Amino acid sequence: xxxxxxxxxxxxxxxxxxxxxxxxxxxxxxxxxxxxxxxxxxxxxxxxxxxxxxxxxxxxxxxxxxxxxxxxxxxxxxxxxxxxxxxxxxxxxxxxxxxxxxxxxxxxxxxxxxxxxxxxxxxxxxxxxxxxxxxxxxxxxxxxxxxxxxxxxxxxxxxxxxxxxxxxxxxxxxxxxxxxxxxxxxxxxxxxxxxxxxxxxxxxxxxxxxxxxxxxxxxxxxxxxxxxxxxxxxxxxxxxxxxxxxxxxxxxxxxxxxxxxxxxxxxxxxxxxxxxxxxxxxxxxxxxxxxxxxxxxxxxxxxxxxxxxxxxxxxxxxxxxxxxxxxxxxxxxxxxxxxxxxxxxxxxxxxxxxxxxxxxxxxxxxxxxxxxxxxxxxxxxxxxxxxxxxxxxxxxxxxxxxxxxxxxxxxxxxxxxxxxxxxxxxxxxxxxxxxxxxxxxxxxxxxxxxxxxxxxxxxxxxxxxxxxxxxxxxxxxxxxxx
Amino acid sequence: xxxxxxxxxxxxxxxxxxxxxxxxxxxxxxxxxxxxxxxxxxxxxxxxxxxxxxxxxxxxxxxxxxxxxxxxxxxxxxxxxxxxxxxxxxxxxxxxxxxxxxxxxxxxxxxxxxxxxxxxxxxxxxxxxxxxxxxxxxxxxxxxxxxxxxxxxxxxxxxxxxxxxxxxxxxxxxxxxxxxxxxxxxxxxxxxxxxxxxxxxxxxxxxxxxxxxxxxxxxxxxxxxxxxxxxxxxxxxxxxxxxxxxxxxxxxxxxxxxxxxxxxxxxxxxxxxxxxxxxxxxxxxxxxxxxxxxxxxxxxxxxxxxxxxxxxxxxxxxxxxxxxxxxxxxxxxxxxxxxxxxxxxxxxxxxxxxxxxxxxxxxxxxxxxxxxxxxxxxxxxxxxxxxxxxxxxxxxxxxxxxxxxxxxxxxxxxxxxxxxxxxxxxxxxxxxxxxxxxxxxxxxxxxxxxxxxxxxxxxxxxxxxxxxxxxxxxxxxxxxxxx
Ligand SMILES: [Zn+2]
Numbered sequence: 012x013x014x015x016x017x018x019x020x021x022x023x024x025x026x027x028x029x030x031x032x033x034x035x036x037x038x039x040x041x042x043x044x045x046x047x048x049x050x051x052x053x054x055x056x057x058x059x060x061x062x063x064x065x066x067x068x069x070x071x072x073x074x075x076x077x078x079x080x081x082x083x084x085x086x087x088x089x090x091x092x093x094x095x096x097x098x099x100x101x102x103x104x105x106x107x108x109x110x111x112x113x114x115x116x117x118x119x120x121x122x123x124x125x126x127x128x129x130x131x132x133x134x135x136x137x138x139x140x141x142x143x144x145x146x147x148x149x150x151x152x153x154x155x156x157x158x159x160x161x162x163x164x165x166x167x168x169x170x171x172x173x174x175x176x177x178x179x180x181x182x183x184x185x186x187x188x189x190x191x192x193x194x195x196x197x198x199x200x201x202x203x204x205x206x207x208x209x210x211x212x213x214x215x216x217x218x219x220x221x222x223x224x225x226x227x228x229x230x231x232x233x234x235x236x237x238x239x240x241x242x243x244x245x246x247x248x249x250x251x252x253x254x255x256x257x258x259x260x261x262x263x264x265x266x267x268x269x270x271x272x273x274x275x276x277x278x279x280x281x282x283x284x285x286x287x288x289x290x291x292x293x294x295x296x297x298x299x300x301x302x303x304x305x306x307x308x309x310x311x312x313x314x315x316x317x318x319x320x321x322x323x324x325x326x327x328x329x330x331x332x333x334x335x336x337x338x339x340x341x342x343x344x345x346x347x348x349x350x351x352x353x354x355x356x357x358x359x360x361x362x363x364x365x366x367x368x369x370x371x372x373x374x375x376x377x378x379x380x381x382x383x384x385x386x387x388x389x390x391x392x393x394x395x396x397x398x399x400x401x402x403x404x405x406x407x408x409x410x411x412x413x414x415x416x417x418x419x420x421x422x423x424x425x426x427x428x429x430x431x432x433x434x435x436x437x438x439x440x441x442x443x444x445x446x447x448x449x450x451x452x453x454x455x456x457x458x459x460x461x462x463x464x465x466x467x468x469x470x471x472x473x474x475x476x477x478x479x480x481x482x483x484x485x486x487x488x489x490x491x492x493x
Numbered sequence: 494x495x496x497x498x499x500x501x502x503x504x505x506x507x508x509x510x511x512x513x514x515x516x517x518x519x520x521x522x523x524x525x526x527x528x529x530x531x532x533x534x535x536x537x538x539x540x541x542x543x544x545x546x547x548x549x550x551x552x553x554x555x556x557x558x559x560x561x562x563x564x565x566x567x568x569x570x571x572x573x574x575x576x577x578x579x580x581x582x583x584x585x586x587x588x589x590x591x592x593x594x595x596x597x598x599x600x601x602x603x604x605x606x607x608x609x610x611x612x613x614x615x616x617x618x619x620x621x622x623x624x625x626x627x628x629x630x631x632x633x634x635x636x637x638x639x640x641x642x643x644x645x646x647x648x649x650x651x652x653x654x655x656x657x658x659x660x661x662x663x664x665x666x667x668x669x670x671x672x673x674x675x676x677x678x679x680x681x682x683x684x685x686x687x688x689x690x691x692x693x694x695x696x697x698x699x700x701x702x703x704x705x706x707x708x709x710x711x712x713x714x715x716x717x718x719x720x721x722x723x724x725x726x727x728x729x730x731x732x733x734x735x736x737x738x739x740x741x742x743x744x745x746x747x748x749x750x751x752x753x754x755x756x757x758x759x760x761x762x763x764x765x766x767x768x769x770x771x772x773x774x775x776x777x778x779x780x781x782x783x784x785x786x787x788x789x790x791x792x793x794x795x796x797x798x799x800x801x802x803x804x805x806x807x808x809x810x811x812x813x814x815x816x817x818x819x820x821x822x823x824x825x826x827x828x829x830x831x832x833x834x835x836x837x838x839x840x841x842x843x844x845x846x847x848x849x850x851x852x853x854x855x856x857x858x859x860x861x862x863x864x865x866x867x868x869x870x871x872x873x874x875x876x877x878x879x880x881x882x883x884x885x886x887x888x889x890x891x892x893x894x895x896x897x898x899x900x901x902x903x904x905x906x907x908x909x910x911x912x913x914x915x916x917x918x919x920x921x922x923x924x925x926x927x928x929x930x931x932x933x934x935x936x937x938x939x940x941x942x943x944x945x946x947x948x949x950x951x952x953x954x955x956x957x958x959x960x961x962x963x964x965x966x967x968x969x970x971x972x973x974x975x976x
Contacts, residue, residue: 052592056812058585058693059572059594061726091808093855095832102811155828157816286855288864291698291805293727 016215016253018246019223020175024188026167026198027139027206028071033163034138035062035105040165042204046144046158054163056100061292064089068165069112069296071197072136073306075167076113078195078313079131079188083303087112088295089136092285097157098141106168108287111135112298118171118191119315120183121333129184130172139164161205167197173212173223178242182235185209186337190314194339202234211242214259215249224249225259229273231266241266245273317342325355334363340378347384352391361387365405369412381415390418397478403427431478433485436469439477440485443468454490462486496521498970501563501657501711508562515551515562519544519606522564526608526655532973533640534630535650537569537579539609547606558603559718565600568647568661569610570617571702572691573597576607580693581625582615584813584820584839594691595726596660596702596719603718608656611646615841616810617667617695619643620912621903624843629900632674633971634937638897641671641912644705648675651705652971658706658715664695665798666892666916668703669928673892673940676930676971678712678957679705683947684923685730688723694809696802697728699920708967709929709958713737716950732948740951743959746780749885750956755791756890756915765891768932768939772960773889779959786885788877790870794918797870799910800854800863801921807851813839846906875922882946887956890915892928892940915942925950929957930966936976938966 033040036053053060076083090108116131141159145152169188175181189200189207200207214226229245232238249259263282264273289295312320314336321332335345341362348358366387370377390407393399399407399422410421422428430436443465444451454461462483469482496504496518507513523541530536544564551562572578572590574597579585593601601607614624622630622645630645632638633653640649644661648671651659661668663681672679681703689700702719706712717738722731752773757766777783815821815835822838825831840848854863881888893912903909919926924944931941941960945953961967 052590055817057590057592057818058578058580058588058812059590059689059691061690061728063725063727093808093811095811095814095829097814097816097828100812100817101808102814103808284857286807286852286857286860288804288808288855288860291696291728292694 015218016246016250017218017220018176018178018242019173019214019216019226020178020181020242021173021212022171022175022181022184023210023212024169024171024185025208026075026169026192026200028068028075028165028167029198029206030065030067030071030165032065032067034065034068034136034165035163038163042206044160046156046160049160050162054100055159056102062105062290064293064296065165068136069298070306071165072112072134072167073298073303074195074310075169075192075197076116076134077303077307077310078191078197079113079116079118079134079169081113081116081131081134083298084110084112084114085300086110086295086297089290089293090287091290092137092287094283094285096140097155098143098159098162100141100159100162104138104140105290105293106137106287107135112296118184118187120180120187121329122177122180122183127174127180129174129180132170132172134167134169137166137168138162139166173214178239178246181211181242182239185235185238187314190337194311194313194317196311196339205233208233209238211238211245213242213245213249215246215253225261227259227261227273228263229266230263230276233268237266237268240271241273244271248273311339321355325349327355327359331356331359331363335359338377340376344377344384348388351385352388354391357391358387361391361408365408366412369409380412382411386411386415386418393418393422397429397431397480398422399427399429400475400479402475403429427476429478430473430476431481433481436473436477436482436485439469439472440482440489443472444489451490462490495525497525497654499657500707501560502714504563504657505560515548515606516545518562519548519564519608522608522656525653529633529653529655529973532631532636533633533649533653533655534628535611535646535653535655536566536609537581537612537627537646538577540576540607543576544606544608547604551604551606558605559714560600561604562606563658564606564608564656566609566611566647566650566656566659567597567607568613568644568659570613570662570693570695571597571660572693573607573610576610578610578693579627580616581613581627582840582844583626586626586820588819590691592691595688595723597691599719600660605718611644611650611659611661613646613661614643615844616693616806617643617662617664617700618806618843618847620666620670620909621898621900622646622671623900624841626841631900632897633973634676634897635976636973637975638899638937639674641674641893641897643667645671647705648672648677648679651675651677651707653973654970658704658711660702660719661705662692662695662700662702663916663920664699664701664802665920666913668705669892669916669926669940669942670912672705672928673938673942674897676938676940676966676969677705677707678709678927678929678967679703680712680716680927680950680953681919681925682716682720682950683730683925683945684920685728686720686732686925686948686950688721688726688729690723690725694805696805697809698805699798699802701920709954709961710738710741712927712957713741713954730948735951737951737954740955741958742955743779743962745776745956745959748776748781748887748952748956750776750781750783751786751881751885751888752783753788753791753881753888753890754785755788760911760914761891761894762896762934764934765894765896765939768934769889769891769941772931772941775960775963776889776956779963784885786881786888788874788881788918790873790877791918793870794874794921795910795914797867797874798913798917798921799850800867801871803847803851804854804864805851807848807855810840810844810848815839843906871921874918878918878922878924878944886946886952888944889956890942890944892916892942896934896937896939919944923947925953927953927957929961931960931964932966933969
C-alpha cells in the first residue's frame, strides 16, 4: 500500500446483550429457535402494544460502559428511528439518539508491541430487528419470509472514535472489545450467530493532513478476518482512486465475502432520513449513582486485571498473558490447570501451542472441547514422571482433544508407555552396540557426538517409546564399561 | 320508564334488588339499538351473542363486580380479544386482536356487558366522525348533524340511550367535543391516569382513554373501574386512585373557579359564551369564587398540537405496512411498492394528510423549526395552567366554539381543526378535562368544559356534580329526528 497515505478507521459495533428476555417484552432471546416462536404482540408491532423497559438491559449496558471506561449518564432517553423494512415490525426502531447511556470511554490495544488508546465516543441501547428469509438470493426469490425471533433482542451499539490507523489495529480493537465484553459478562459475542456485528467507517488522507478524507461505511463484516480484509481492500481502493484523480464518494458499501471486494450499496443522497424523535411511550431514564456504584463494585475481573495477575503471579510474558486472557473461558481453563499444576509457563505453552492449533483447525471455542483442565494436568504430570515423552504427549493430546479420553486410558490403549524398564532396554542397547562397532569406536576415540546416533538407534528399535534420558544414561554406562 | 332510558346507577340498583335481570336490561338495550341504530349509526360491530352469554352469566352468578350486568360499548380503537378492532379504517377492517386492552379487561373483570364497538374518525383523526372509512355517525339531536369526533360513536350511543356508558379516547378533544355536541358527560382523565395498553396509538404523549356517560355519578363509577397504574404502560402513573363517587356532593362553597379570557374570545359562538357565563353565575350563587384569568399562550396551542400529534402519528401509524396483519395490496410487484400502495389504498385522506404533516415536521432540517419549537410551546402552555392552578381549584370554559355542525358542512381541514381550539391545550398540559351539558342553542346542546389539576379529577367531578344536581340540562333527551 502507498505509504504516503494514512488510513483512518472508526468502528460501529453492535453487541447483543445476553439478557434472558427481550428489551421491551418478556419473550425469550434464545438463539436458534424455530422461526416466529419467540414473539408476542409487543415485539411483532401489533396495534396498541407498548414497550416496557427490561431493567436488566440497563444494568448490562451500565456494566459494559464501566468496563469500557465510559461515563454513565444520569439522565438518558429513548428515541424512535423511523424507516420501513419488512423485518422492522413497528417501522421504527427504539434506540437512543442524542442522550446515550454511555459516552467518552476508551479501550487500550497493543499492535506490534505498541500500546494505543482507542476512544469510545458513545454506547447506546437499542432493539434488534427481525430477519428476512429468502428463497435463494434476495433478487431472485419469489417471496420472502419474516422471522421476528430476533426482533426486540437488546443491543448495545458501541461507536469508536476515528482513532484506528490500520486494518490490524481495527482487528485488535475488535478483539479487545470482545474480550472485555465477554469478561464483563454482558454478551456472548458470537460473530457467527450475529451477537457481535460491526460496521467500519474508512477514509484515507495524505500523511500529515489534518482534515479527514471522505469516508465510506462498510457493512456486513461477519468475522475478524472479514473486517481486516475489507478494510485493507477499501483503503487500497480509495488510495488508488485518489491517485487516479478520482473523488471518493460518501456512501455505504457492503463486503462481498466471495469476491473479497467492497461494493457500493447506496449513496449519501439515498441515505435514510431517520427522523429521530423521543419515544413518547417510554419515560426518560434516570440512573442513580448508587446503582452505578453497585454495578461497579460487583464487576467481574476484566482482561486488563487478569493480564496483570498472570504476569505478577506466574511471571508470564505480556504476550502470553494477552492470549490467555482473550476470553473468560480460556482464562478459566488456564486458572483451573494452574491450581493443580503450578508450572504456569508450561500450561500456557500447551494451551497456546497444541490447544490453539486444534481449536483453530476445528473452528471451535474452548467451552466446546471434550476434555477438562484435569486431563491436561494429568498429561503434564505423566510427562514429568517419565511415563511419556514430550513428543508422545503431543499424540496423547490430539487423541484427548478428539475423544475426550483420559490420558492414562489413551496411553494404555495405544501401548504408548515409555520403556523405563532397565532390563528390557539393556538387551536392546547390547544389540545396538554389537551392530555398530564403528560408531562405538568413534565414541571411544573421543567423538562424543556418536552417542547421539546410538541413542537414536535405540529409540528407533523401541519405536520411540524408550525413555530417552534413561537410554542416554544406560548407553554411557555400557560404553564406559567396555 | 324503560330500562334503557335510565342511568347506570339506577339500573345497578334495580339489578341489585333483583327487580330486573341482566338479560332484561340487555333485552331493553338491544331493542333500543335495533330501533335507533339505523338513524344514528353508532356501531361498527355489535356483539350481541357474546353480550347475551355474559348477561346470562351475570344472572347465574351470585357475586359480581361493580358494573355487573351493565351493557356498555367501546370506541373501536380499543382492542378486544377475539372481536375485530378496526379504528374505522380499511387498513384494519378485518383485524381481530389476540389481546384485550387493559381498560377492556378491567371492565370485563368488573362484569360489564360489552355490546359492541363504536364508530370513530379513522384512527381518531377528525372532529366529526365523517372520517370513518365505513359510514358517518349522526347526532341524535339532529340527524343531519355530526356527533363530533373522533369518538363520535361513543357519544351518540350514550346520547341515544343505546348503552349506559362508553369509552372513548381524547387526544385533542375527541371525548369532550362529541360529549358537548351530544349533550352528555364526557371526561378525559389526567394523562397517565388510565392505561393506554391495547389502545391503538394516535399521538402517544397526548392520547388518553376516558368515559362518556349520562350523568356525573355514572362517570365517577366507571372511572373507579378503569383508573390506575398499569405495569404494561410505562407512561401510566402510580398515583392513588380515590373513590371518585366520594367527591359527589353539591357543597362547593369556597371553591375557586377561574375562567380564562382567551377561551371567550373571537370565534366562539356568542350564545355558547352566554350559556357558560350563566353557568359561572350559577356557581357563584352556590358559593364559589369566580374570577377571570389569562392563559396567554393559548393561541399557540393549536398550531403546536398540529405538529406534535401528527409527528407522533407518523411513527405510530408506520407499522400498518401490510406485512404482518391488516390490509395488504396484493397487486404490488415488490416490497417497496407493497408498502406504498398498501398505505395509499388502506388509509383515508385525513390520516394521510396528518402522516405527511408529521413526517415533514420531523424531517432533518425542519425538526428544530417545527417539532422542537412545538415542544417548547407545549412547555409554556403547561406553565400557563400551573400558574393559574396556584390560586384556583378548577378552570371553566366552553368546550367547543360552536354547537354541532351539519354533515358535510366543514370540509376544509383547517376549519375542522378549529373545533379543537378550546380542548387541545388541556391535552398539551396533560391535565384532566371534562364536558357537561350547560344549555342549548336552537335545540342543540352546549357543553361546558371543566379543567382540573393533574390527578385531581375529584374536584372536577365535584363541580360537575354540583352543577348537574341544580340544573336540568342533562335530563333533556334528544328526539332522534332531522331538524
Ligand atoms: Zn415479545
